[in-house]
Amino acid sequence: MIDRQHLRIVHAIHQHGTMTQAAKSLYLTQSALSHAMKKLEHEFNVPLWQKEGRRLFLTQAGESLLGLAQRILPQFEHTEAQLRRFAEGKQGTLRIGMECYPCFEWLLKIVAPFLKRFPDVDVDVRRAFSFGGLQALHGYDIDVLITPDPLHLDAITYTPVFSYEQVLVMHSTHDLATKAFIAPRDLAQETLISYPVETSRLDIFSQFLTPANASVKSHKTIETTEIILQMVAAGRGVTALPKWLVDESQESELLCCRPLGEEGLTKTLFVGHRKRTDTLGFIDSFVEMAMAQGLKTNSPQQ
Structure with a gap:
């Protein structure tokens, strides 16, 4: 029978790769860890790992058990935390x-x-x-x-x-501020400032620039909204943000927003x-x- 300890052991083997480190992380002896898994292997008549040098690698059966561990163990931890x-x-x-x-x-x-x-x-x-x-x-x-x-x-x-509108944000004196809306090609010479997220998950790329086969001159990433807006207010680049957030910003008097595309970009x-x-x-x-x-x-x- 598979029990929670088996799942914890397989998960630890996957994480650490060696019997020594896996046993240490679980506060078990190597012999106790090995005995528990050998008993399970014997019960199902299938190997759960193989050894190459000092490292352990899960077999296909072991990977199946790991998948169960990754689904079930967090639920155990969640319920135990709630009980505490x-x-x-x-x-x-x-x-x-x-x-x-x-x-x-x-x-x-x-x-x-x-x-x-x-x-x-x-x-x-x-x-x-x-x-x-x-x-x-x-x-x-x-x-x-x-x-x-x-x-x-x-x-x-x-x-x-x-729902909210995603807009291009720039300094109020920026050349693009004269436009009624921003076209993808308008950003070809711009420095775009965004959060540190892969471009495939940034709307300005996935829903605006990439479909038009367009890009920007350079792309910088900054962690915090406040610094991004201060950079834009200082004329260091442009960014794409929800319009409501820009309206509430302390830098709003120095900034202006324009729709992304003639119909805008709504999220x-x-x-x-x-x-x-x-x-x-x-x-x-x-x-x-x-x-x-x-x-x-x-x-x-x-």
Whole structure:
């Protein structure tokens, strides 16, 4: 029978590659680790790994077991963390994944009232996923995912929160400020400043420049919205951001925005979460609060 310890061992072997390091990471002796896996191999009459020098490599059967470990172990950890929170008299932690860099400022407007409504719930926001937000949500590493580019799975529900226009932002005296809208070829001699995200996930490339077989003179990346806008306000380049964010910026008087293309580039922000029942109620409440804030963001006063 496969148990949790087998999954932990296979996962550790995959991570560390040697019996010594895997056993050390699990606080086991090498003999105990080896005995547990030999017993499982004997039960199913199939090898789970092979040795080449000092390193261990999973067989096809071992890779199958690893896939199970990668799906199940995070769920164990999530449930155990929740149980510990219950034991401390707290409801839990809402773990939010962000696939929209500029939307962090928008999220802050939801977090404060959420914490007030749920004083026993903590909030953890994660903005970087080397493996992608959808996988983190499906694998129980996060509870909700804020994204403008939902990838649909049967187990995930996406709720549209609000729509916004993605615009080109430049200094108010920039030559392109005289145009009614920006064409892809207009950026051929420009320095584009963006977040450190692969270009395939940047709308200005994937939905504007690349389809027109166009590009920019140079491309710089900066982590924070504030610095990007300060760079643009200083005439160091142009950027593409949601219009509402530019309107709220402290640098707005030095900046101007123009639509990307004659029809503009409109995006919708979604909140994704697993379809399983939210027994504690705070995930559903977060979605409701996000929708309410979305209405405020889209209101004429904003």
